[in-house]
Amino acid sequence: MDNTGGAAMGVGSHMDMETATAVVHRTANERDLELIKLPHIQAVIFVPPELPAWLTQFGAAVARGSFQLPRTVLDDVTINDIEGWLHANMPAGAVEPEVLHAVRGDALSLVAREREMTGATRFVFRIFTGIPNRHCGFHVDTVPAAAPAHGLLRVYNGNGTAYVDPDNVISMREFYKYLSQRERLIRTAETDSIIELDEARPFLLRPDDVHIAPAGSIIAFKHLDVRLHWSEHPRELAWIHCSPMEGDARFVVNVMARR
Secondary structure: OOOOOOOOOOOOOOOOOOOOOOEEEEEOOHHHHHHHHOOOEEEEEEOOOOOOHHHHHHHHHHHOOOOOOOOEEEEEEOHHHHHHHHHHHOOOOOOOHHHHHHHHHHHHHHHHHHHHHHOOOOEEEEEEEEOOOOOOOOEOOEEOOOOOOEEEEEEOOOOOEEEOOHHHEOOHHHHHHHHHHHHHHHHOOOHHHHHHHHHHOOOEOOOOOOEEEOOOOEEEEEOEEHHHOOOOOOHHHOOOEEOOOOOOOEEEEEEEEOO
């Protein structure tokens, strides 16, 4: 696996939208997150040139286990609902008050950005700390029919999110064949076979050509209309990615528009 994250992929301002091929755009400019609205952009990965001190301090607290938050999904909620939940449920005492304030503010800013990008007023908000495991391999995220088709992800510390370039995918048929096989192996707890499949990545033309979006990145990425899941849909409709399977505990926030 390529832990350098791979080469940045640019977007030409005058690219012909009819002939554009699907790409992942990696950038140091936060304003480029808006490019996710373009039909051929599968994901935009904003990698800050420098991480703020509060994020480094917070990440260390998560990694050593002093800051923990159970996996939580707030469904069909407003930004005010999320703000209230963050103030009521983010554990105090594990980090300095100013660090906790910064984390709350940053998580809420992701919701505000999703609101600006989609026009939505209600959201699905996922937040948790957790130690990586092998339960979830490469996959695509789905949304209900007619929901806005892109969301935001930030991994605050630890190992980053793996992803593949769309031109490396043999076909969606091959990807879903891999996904179906992996889900069966998870159900039957065939650990050795899972590891073998994860290393083979049979849905890729170049199995070793995998990139990493480093911790601290903000990622805007395409979600797939759930009605298209398991079909041979165009590759640009969804971002194929994978959480790390080993390493320290991570803090993750995922936001998608509901309506």
